[in-house]
Amino acid sequence: MPQILRMPSEDELPRGPKRIFVSELFTYFRAAGRPSPASIAAAASRVPQPARVTVSRETVRRLLKGETTSTWPKVKVVHEVLCQMADHDPTWRRFPDSSDYDEENDTRTLREYIRDLWNDAVDGIEADDGPPQLAPVPEASPPRTPAGGWGSNAPSGGWGASQQQPPQDDPWATGAPQKKISSQQAYSDEPPF
Incomplete structure (x- = not known):
């Protein structure tokens, strides 16, 4: 007698986007009466x-055990x-x-919801994390190169050529020495135009 598939334990499939995806797929698997992977594959054909x-x-067994996320066409057929x-x-x-x-009146269909969870599982992100960051922003400045190349301080007429240091008397400038304002001198709240 074939063994009935069960939802993987947290030791087998730790918490995260893949577990959430498999859990949603298991919702339909349970509602269908826990059919065998062979009968699901036969119906899929x-x-x-x-x-x-195909x-x-x-593939059905591995999907339900969380061993693969497979491809969307295969997941869609199994889901259907x-x-x-x-x-x-x-x-x-x-x-x-x-x-x-009723989170902002979520109107996703069963198919749209499982696809969103599948995408999250493939990308390895939690549903509330938002889109994954593709590359971190470098903290160090690029190396200096001679003759106005990338990373040099020589003006080249390209990006950064018109950048200027903030005026020395600007009280909002960061890192610039601030001029002491006497009690008789004040800044006006009126716009300059």
């Missing part, structure tokens, strides 16, 4: 699709099969109007 996507029972087996429509709203959740 019968789903009408523009481009033929899903093996091993599970929805069909559970008598759910993938175009239903994931969060219908309810008192326990």
Whole structure:
């Protein structure tokens, strides 16, 4: 008798975006009555699709165990099969109007929501983290090169050529020595125009 798949423990699949994705997929798997990976793969081969996507029972098992995130076409087919087996429509709203959740009236469908979670799992980011940063901003200045090249102080007419130091009497300038203002002299709140 084949072993029934269970949601991976936190030791097998630690907390994070991949676990959230697998947990959502398991919601549909449970609602479908925990079908075997072979029956899911067989049903996936019968789903009408523009481009033929083949899903093996091993891919289904690995998806449900959190061992892979696979590709979106394969995840979409598995999700649609599970929805069909559970008598759910993938175009239903994931969060219908309810008192326990209404974050800015979230109208994502079951399909849109699982795709968002899949993207988060692939990128390795939490849903609330926002988009991943592609590269950190360097803290050190670039090395100085001779003859006005990249990183030199020589004016080249390009970016930074018109940059000037703040006036020495500007009280808001950072790092500039400030001129002492006498009690008789004051700044006007009126704009200069």
